[in-house]
Amino acid sequence: MEDLSKYPLQLDGNDVPVVRFMNVTKSYGSLTVLDQLDLDVTEGEMVSVIGPSGSGKTTVLRMLMTLETINSGVIYVDGQPLTHMEKKGVLVPADQKYLRKARAKIGMCFQHFNLFPHMTALQNCMEGPVQVLGMSKKQAQERSEELLSLVGMIEKKDQHPSRLSGGQQQRVAIARALAMRPKVMLFDEVTSALDPEVIGEVTNVIRNLVNEHNLTMLMVTHQMGFARDISDRVCFFFAGKIEEQGKPADLFGNPQRERTRQFLSAVKEAD
Amino acid sequence: MFDWRWDFAWEILPRLLMATVNTLIAAGAGYAIALVLGLVFALAQRTPYRPVTFVVRESVEFIRSTPLVLQIFFVFFVAPQFGIRLSPWASGMIAIGLHYAAYLSEVYRGGLESVPKGQWEACTALNLTPMQSYFRIIVPQALPPSIPGMGNYLVGIFKDTPMLSVIGVAELMHTANAIGAQSYRFLEPYTMVGVIFLLISLPTAWLIRIFDAWVRNKMGMN
Numbered sequence: 001m002e003d004l005s006k007y008p009l010q011l012d013g014n015d016v017p018v019v020r021f022m023n024v025t026k027s028y029g030s031l032t033v034l035d036q037l038d039l040d041v042t043e044g045e046m047v048s049v050i051g052p053s054g055s056g057k058t059t060v061l062r063m064l065m066t067l068e069t070i071n072s073g074v075i076y077v078d079g080q081p082l083t084h085m086e087k088k089g090v091l092v093p094a095d096q097k098y099l100r101k102a103r104a105k106i107g108m109c110f111q112h113f114n115l116f117p118h119m120t121a122l123q124n125c126m127e128g129p130v131q132v133l134g135m136s137k138k139q140a141q142e143r144s145e146e147l148l149s150l151v152g153m154i155e156k157k158d159q160h161p162s163r164l165s166g167g168q169q170q171r172v173a174i175a176r177a178l179a180m181r182p183k184v185m186l187f188d189e190v191t192s193a194l195d196p197e198v199i200g201e202v203t204n205v206i207r208n209l210v211n212e213h214n215l216t217m218l219m220v221t222h223q224m225g226f227a228r229d230i231s232d233r234v235c236f237f238f239a240g241k242i243e244e245q246g247k248p249a250d251l252f253g254n255p256q257r258e259r260t261r262q263f264l265s266a267v268k269e270a271d
Numbered sequence: 272m273f274d275w276r277w278d279f280a281w282e283i284l285p286r287l288l289m290a291t292v293n294t295l296i297a298a299g300a301g302y303a304i305a306l307v308l309g310l311v312f313a314l315a316q317r318t319p320y321r322p323v324t325f326v327v328r329e330s331v332e333f334i335r336s337t338p339l340v341l342q343i344f345f346v347f348f349v350a351p352q353f354g355i356r357l358s359p360w361a362s363g364m365i366a367i368g369l370h371y372a373a374y375l376s377e378v379y380r381g382g383l384e385s386v387p388k389g390q391w392e393a394c395t396a397l398n399l400t401p402m403q404s405y406f407r408i409i410v411p412q413a414l415p416p417s418i419p420g421m422g423n424y425l426v427g428i429f430k431d432t433p434m435l436s437v438i439g440v441a442e443l444m445h446t447a448n449a450i451g452a453q454s455y456r457f458l459e460p461y462t463m464v465g466v467i468f469l470l471i472s473l474p475t476a477w478l479i480r481i482f483d484a485w486v487r488n489k490m491g492m493n
Contacts (some may be wrong), residue, residue, distance in 0.1 A: 079407055104398055114393035118411045118490040128397035131407065160490070180397060 002072040004084065004091040011079040018043050018184055018216045024073035026059055026240075031247065033059045035142075035240035036073070041184070041218060046210050048227035049220045051237030052263060055219045060188040062244075064218070066099050066110045077105055078183065104132075109183030111189040113169040115161040120146060121172045122157040128180045140179075147175040151205045167198030171205055178209075187211070187219040191226075199223070206230065224267055228252050236260050280459045283450050288462055295471075297363060297442055304368025305428065306421070311377030313383060314405065316376070332348040334373035340434050342366045347438040363435040370378035378420035383414035413487050422479030426472050443467060446490050 007022060017040040026034040034056040041047050049057040062068045063075060067080065074091060075082045084091040085098040094102065115124050125144035129135040137141070148154045151171040161169050170190055177185060185208065193200045203226050210230045211214055221227050227234055228248040235245040236259075243258045255261045291320035305464035315327040334342070357365070386409050432446030447460035 065392075065396055067395055088359045100398060100400070103395075106396075108392075108396040110389060110392065110396075112389055114387075114389040115394075116393065116408055117392070127407070128399070133405050177396065265469075 004074070007081075007084075007091055008087050009089070010081065011076050015042070015185070016079040017041055017076075018045075018078060019218070020076040021060070022074050023139055024063065024075060025071045026056070026063060026068060031086070031114040032084065032240055034063075037240070037242065039226055039235070039242065041216055043216055044214045045232045046059070046217045046230055048151075048218070048234045049218065049237060050222070050224065050227060050234060050263075055237040057237045058188055059212070061108065061188045061218060064184070065186060066103045067108055069093075077102065105159055105183040106178050106186065107177035108183070108186040108188065109170065109173050109177050109190045111192050112171045113161070115169055115176070115268065117161050120158050120160055121153060121175075123166070124172060125176045125179045128176065133180065143177055144175065148172070149179050150178075150208075151175045165198055166194045167201045170194065170202045174202075174205055174209075180217075184216045184218065185189045187191040187217065187221070189220050189222065191221070191223060200206075222267075224264070225253065236263065238263070272410055275458060275462075279456060280463060284463070286446055286450065287443065287460065287467065290441060290443045291467055291471075292438070294429070294432050294442040297432045297435055298425075299358075299363050299438060301367040301370065301371060301432070302425055302428050305424070306364060308372035309367060310410070312376035313374055313379035316380065317383065326414070331373045331376055334370055335377075339370045339431060340437060341431035343434055343438055344479070347422070357436045359435070359440045362438060363440050365378065367428060367431065370426055370431075374427075375421060377423070378417045379413060381420070382415075382417035383409060385416050386412045402428055411490070414432055415483070415490060418479065418483040418486060422476065422483070423478065425489050426475055429472065429475070430468060435460055 009065070011017070016195075019039070019041040021037045021039040022062065024034060024037045025032065039060070049060060051057050059068060062202075064082070065208065070083055076085050080102065081091060081094070082099075082102045083094055085094045085102075086092075118128065122144055122154060124220065125147060129140035129143060130137060133140075143174050145154060145157065148157050151174055153168060153171050153175065155251070156164060156168060156172075158173075159170070174190075179266040180181055191202055192204075195203065202204075203223070206217075206219070207230050210217065216268070219231070231248050233245060234248050234251045236251065236257075238259050243262045244251060246256060251260065252264065255264060280361060298404040312327055312331055316324050316331075319325060345361060346357065346366045347359060350357065350362070390412065392403065392407060394408050399408065432442050434442075435442055436445035439445065443464050447464045450460040451457040
């Protein structure tokens, strides 16, 4: 067991990041997926995570959504530990009750949308606000309709997911996640399962969020052009570590590391 | 030889129809118990508490591996030795309900396992409690694929109600036996029982198929 006493119980100071990964390691048996990761995301920042498959980029998001446990290190959200909780002055792994409270600030969109198939688009969006936030149905419906308008899906609000295209489903999924008013939004390869002609409608929604809303966002993507366009920062992951990170213009325009160059040119060829 | 007597058939028809009502009540009540208890068994096998999972799984296995008739006898004749004295009806409903609950739990289990893992992840991302996740998201999706299996066991439980005659529940088979014993005529009562079962089973199976399609459509799953 790792000695957790070296980690602060909470982050203090003026510029506490919204998300902080501190020395986070994740492994499955002998396979290390993330290796002592340190990563800060500041308020309102849009961070893109790129890298070859198996480099641990999706794992970063899944840990932040508490879909995966971590093997060492601590993740903080808003200065408070997410993966751990305080007990008698030291950090211990969080229990289910604590996790439920802590992850309320995080929202996530998935590669395969994961909409609830037995509910309409509107019901999908209302489920969390009514069941979890305890909102009245009327209030939840108003908010959901607002968000469905935001993603351009208000006309399809009474359709079940099976009647919607992939791009439409993903837009509903974005509205559903936003309905929970998360502080941090996670996008996990949200365009990877889409037909090329509908990718634009999803990226436009995300672009809109970046421009109009002060959300903190982490996005795993294979679309380099999109990442370059909208990110404040791009992190290139390789073998469970951040190999290189920086402003999109720098990272894409003038990569410093050999592996970054190799990856970017390989991706370019594939395009 | 073939000696079918229509007048006798007409004479015993009202009695058999009365017994049919009992058969339907027995099947309906037994099935209702099995539906609810089966879901409890299925969910209990998925809890993180190993002892609960173990006990329930082994019990289901035990029930499925022993004959229904034996279970009926046990509840009716053996339970009184432990101070549990139940009427034939109550014993029969418990035995047949438990028996089919064990089978239905396997149907539900298949349905629950067919729900993609991503649905659970969406539940977590929306911060639903495990209870909310099960009863609002997972179980509603597990039911449609379970309907054909559930329908099979509805017809199955209906056809198994004659077993209740062994402890004196006055359903169709019991009544047909009684008629035979009184009149020494077996051809008409048994034939008529067979026809009555057929006339109920076939439309039921057909209705289940329609219901299945309707539910899938309703849930936007086709």
